[in-house]
Amino acid sequence: MAFLNDNYLKLKAGYLFPEIGRRVKAFTDANPDAAKRLIRCGIGDVTEPLPPAVITALHAAVDEMANRSSFKGYGPEQGYEWLRSAIAENDFRAHGLDVADDEVFVSDGSKCDCGNILDILGHQNRLAISDPVYPVYVDTNVMAGHTGEADANGAYAGLTYLPCTAQNGFIPEPPATPADVIYLCSPNNPTGAAASRAQLEAWVKYALANQAVILFDAAYEAYITEPGIPHSIYEIPGARECAIEFRSFSKNGGFTGTRCAYTIVPKTLLAATTSGERKPLHPLWLRRMTTKFNGVPYIIQRGAAALYTPEGKAQVRALIEHYLGNAQLLVAGAKAAGLTVFGGVNAPYIWVGAPAGYTSWQAFDKILNEANVVITPGSGFGSKGEGWFRVSAFNSRANAEEAARRLHSLKW
Secondary structure, eight states: OOOOOGGGGGSOSSOHHHHHHHHHHHHHHHOHHHHTTOEEOSSOOOOSOOOHHHHHHHHHHHHHHTSTTTOOOSOOTTOOHHHHHHHIIIIIGGGTOOOOGGGEEEESOHHHHHHHGGGGSOTTOOEEEEESOOHHHHHHHHHTTOSOOBOTTSOBTTEEEEEOOGGGTTOOOOOSSOOSEEEEESSOTTTOOOOOHHHHHHHHHHHHHTTOEEEEEOTTGGGOOSTTOOSSGGGSTTGGGTEEEEEESHHHHOTTTTOOEEEEOOTTOEEEOTTSOEEESHHHHHHHHHHHOOOSOHHHHHHHHHTTSHHHHHHHHHHHHHHHHHHHHHHHHHHHTTOOEEESSSSSEEEEEOOTTOOHHHHHHHIIIIIOEEOEEGGGGOGGGTTEEEEEOOSOHHHHHHHHHHHHHOOO
């Protein structure tokens, strides 16, 4: 008899974005004319083409694959040295941060790495996770058997939830009780909030005092516009002894469809064995990658490397300015409708309070049916997201302008 993984049965309903897709499909099937007007501001998928520097690099790499002398087969599972070096130099050492080339691990996405990192972390860990937050952090721990059952509100036993509210600026505060593994996301998905240096210093201090590991998701760091906001956890002294950082090319270089990201695992980061001996995590992640992963395709890595050329950097900046411009339009439209709005400054998301009397999903259905705009209900990100919804700025300028107009004109 074959047995399934019972932990999957603990998961509540469907994953957030497939449920959005189901509701949108039902709406478009029932309203084919309205479907033609639909503007998608829900899932955080980019819309603009890949930067020209990337396209040029991809074409050149394809041509290489057409010749025996330049053909590439299996590459290093952790990424080609030239890409790892470009990442370490441009994203870290150029900013005075100590990251070695071999501490960079290239992968096919931060979403994957945020789940896969659990392979090298023990089941005994006490987990602290922001609420609201990117659902992958919670769901992958449920799948791995690190939680108990969920209660009526969807909160899983065994997790310490860190409330993110308007009162604390949607940045979680260290808990009064010890935690061993802490998930932090800055700039935050879904709220768009970015942690200050003082806030990250408090977390690093907490992690060092508790010999904890911070899993720091910085997938949106390129959108930070306010001076003084850290782009990396490693800007905080001591973070190399307590933090792993995840970054992605999806939201800055438009790689959602080409899949390339990376994770930084410092060689100075230690965790305890069952017997209490402290050992480095770096060799464990290296072993995990070389055992379970065959690497990102050569062609894609060449495209990613092009993002670090002068032309690539300028084109990335133009993409980010485009999406942040969209965000400002959406902020203005939502505020003009009398709604409470956060975000849109250091992230491509705006976080909007639903009017009194509306749940997150009720707001979703109203905006879908009356404005023909798809947003993301905040309750899908955690219980503290109830009463809020996220609007994505990933869209064309024309769609952003029209979505802002429709949000403004809604009658609540």
